[in-house]
Amino acid sequence: MMTMYYTLGRSGLRVSRLALGTMTFGTEWGWGADKETARALVDAYLEAGGNLFDTADLYTGGTAETWLGEFIAERGLRDKAVIATKFTYNAEPGNPNAGGNGRKTIIRAVEGSLKRLGTDYIDLYILHTWDRLTPPEEVMRTLDDLVRAGKIRHVGLSNVPAWYASRAQAVAEHRGYEPVSALQLEYSLAERNIEHEFVPFGTRHGAGIMVWSPLASGLLSGKYRSGADGKASGRLETMRGSTNPGFQKFNDRNWEIVAELEKVADQIGRSMAQVAVNWAATSPGIASVIIGATKLDQLKNNLGALDFDIPADLRARLDTVSKPVTPFPYSFFGAEIQGGITGGLAVGDKPLGYTPDLLMQGSFAGVS
Template structure:
């Protein structure tokens, strides 16, 4: 395993982050078996992965519980691990059930720590921008969590660059803790962030943690042009509908051809492309089985030439779409 620093911080993280959204029962395609989920987490630790990402909203806390139980069972040195979770999404009906108000942030941080079985999280992230709450209020709440020793660093996820810069500027002006990382959708068929937040991250020294690095499984090559998916996430999730465009199929064709030439899987090649991006600290991978996880780790050993990278990128021109959502 390789390790790097998160953005311009001193926090060392593995070059792959294990995303835990797939662990829970919220959707049919998730890993419902907790023993299977724990086995994947334990194997990730054995392979040197020390960075784990979840969120309170993932299966309404189940994901955090599963991760917490698995880490406790593994009995690893807490100082070596970097555990990240998020806040924003709806956790209950009625008033104050979601958002980034001081009340919701502080209450959800406590709830996440309890489910994770931890005294602190290394990275606490706002899952979305909250238009209903002043960013100063949110930053104040996050500051309080850091001062209380319950959070080490703060991060953000999926938003227009101008909003993220507003948050960074307010933190600078008011001498508050600054966001150190950005989670954004980034992969070979979803390169819109190259026209949005990635240039800002480069300018401001922000660590980049791509989510959906395999485009929800599209870049694994398991789907075929002109065929309707019969099972898996693509058969039941509107999030996958945008994948099946002619431009994306063209990208996948290049991925498959180059992977064959190099003796790789399409997934390994696609992840390697991300790992070759200087801005990227750790793609958030979401394997559901140990076999998938072990194949994913193989991407760290892949070398790509400048010509190969240009070949992979040629079918697409990045454009920012403000309507893009997240998970």
């Protein structure tokens, strides 16, 4: 049961630690849920105290947004629900301005999302993926205009390089635009690369990290195993052979992580999925974890992910097996090189990110 809500990034928007993802709402992509199941997922999530829903215009060709809007309207919860949706992807082949992050696209996209969601405002409007072309000045000015027009409340970025996010935040600060309150990024025991840049950036510059694919698309539930007899039905099996990097999870490194996660989960007496979601949610700098499900029992299980603590020795085992490689220039930020900068003294920094302990001490606002 989620009874604590936290402000997202440096904004005043209160969100639950677990968000509900809607990428599985609709069967168009071959691995989603039907409407009755999706409705039941929303009910279970609300019952557990969740208030943050994540969707995108891309998902299931618009079905996810449409159903989410309907479910929220049926329950009369528009003011209570926090709706995040995204733009960037092109739904009209042959029209280059029906996708990307330019002003023309954003303004078209927001109108489409508002219509499908059946609402007159979006709480958090997120650039879905860097288009490699549009300058951050154009994106941030357009999003600021949408805030002033009352169509969106807050701004987020997903799947962008850290330098781009940093530049966008600097532009917003210096020009008085609505700042970036959220960064939506892939993060799990199987994908920890955001730790190099995004965690320090987000925590220092006011952007709360919303994690996507905390189970690495289902891998960390433990249902898939290496070898021919390790197949299980689910998204990763359906998408086997896909060139989408988000679905390429079957490799030796990940099988080692799955094996260690299984042992740790057994020792704690929790499911592997719960331990994996808990690990992500309690990692430094993580504001919110977007959980996804195709079945009600999966969601109910995952909603119990915050009801326990991972003991420090077991967490250390998970950290070790999943440790990402440290490429240049990050290799210059460890003790060997930094010792030559500090003159051999211990020089501390502000804590990196907010942990539950810091939250309890009031370093970051929390309301119950």
